[in-house]
Amino acid sequence: MRDEKRTHVGTACAAYWLGRKQQTLRSWACFEDGPIRPIRINGRLAWSVDAIRRLMGVEGIQ
Template identity: 65%
Template sequence: MKAPYSPPFAATLPEVLTTDEAAAALNRKPQTLRKWACLENGPIRPVRINGRLAWRVAELQALLDGGAA
């Protein structure tokens, strides 16, 4: 029995982006996203991975499509 095809890890899209990457995608400064995280008042909220902020790609895409996730 053959296992189903799975693309190489590098070929798959990430589930989260760094603050710098997310800021570039949203055309905002990284500090704006850090402020959203600190004050918990932005249109999206990050997840924390080992104490660092990570921004969900699905939520970024929903925001870019015209609404909050």
């Protein structure tokens, strides 16, 4: 994650980093009740790398 250059990642990558199942993240997006919210790009979910870092408590590490 430290070397990640993208601003947003897909659901599979975000779920791996957060230690959650992909369906959990999809549920957060659907019900808008999760700790982070994705954006939609052409119908796909894109999760902010900065938001994931903040959630994990590693925002200062780049």
